[in-house]
Amino acid sequence: MNFDYLLRRLTGRLRKVLIRISYDVQFGDRVYVSAGAHIRTFDGGRVVIGAGCDIHAGSLIEARGGVVTIGPRSIVNRQATIVAGERIEIGPDALIAEGVTIRDRHHARHTKPYNLAGMVGAPVTIGVNVWIGAKASILAGVRLPDDIVVGAGAVVTKSPPQTGILLGVPARLHRSSNGEGSAACVDAG
Incomplete structure (x- = not known):
């Protein structure tokens, strides 16, 4: 083993210890x-954060009174933002690409000014095994089924009725993940 590799491993372990001491964070084995x-x-x-997960530079994971759970072997790429005021559960083997936003809360829209609305x-x-493409957004109340793919830049505002590929703003189910179905879009909610 070379010195650089050992230094990276040591600083990674130290980083996790400091996070554990400073915040209520639990890490599984082999989390990077x-x-x-x-x-x-x-x-x-x-x-x-489950065993074998990778959390990349620039990503933000915050629990503001809520709980964030990330399943084993999941990857949170650069600049992804996951913020929970209630609960966000991410299953095993999830791939969260660069710039993805997942939030379980938003400002109330029926009271003005918005910044005081709560x-x-x-x-x-x-x-399980969900792939969320770059710069996609997953909003409050959404439930994504196993094996679904969310296309880059999609904004998911409602839970899709089945697994498949979600594309667009707002996101719509384009076809089932097994390739069956017509080219016509199906409303996701």
Whole structure:
């Protein structure tokens, strides 16, 4: 083993220890947290990261009074943002690409000014073996089934009725993941 490799492993372990001490974060075995990744909890929030996960530089995982759970062997790529005020559950083997946003809360829209309206939301659940493309957004209350693909830049506002490929703004189910179905779009909610 070379010195650089040992130094990277040591600093990675130290980074996880500092995060554990500073915040309520639990790590499974063999979790890699890149330099520049931010994992934080506030107001009694909690983060649980399963074994074998990779959390890349620039990503932000925050539990603001809520709980974020990331299943084993999942990858959170650069600049991804995951913020829970209630609950966000990400299943095993999820691939979360660069710039993805997952939030379970938003400002209430029926009170003005918006900045004083307070927050409303609902839990987000992401199934097993889900691939979320670059810069996609998953909003409050969405439940993504196992094996679904969310295309780059899609905004998922409603839970799709079945697995497949979600594309567009707002996201619509374009076809089942086994390739069956017509080219016509199906409304996701």
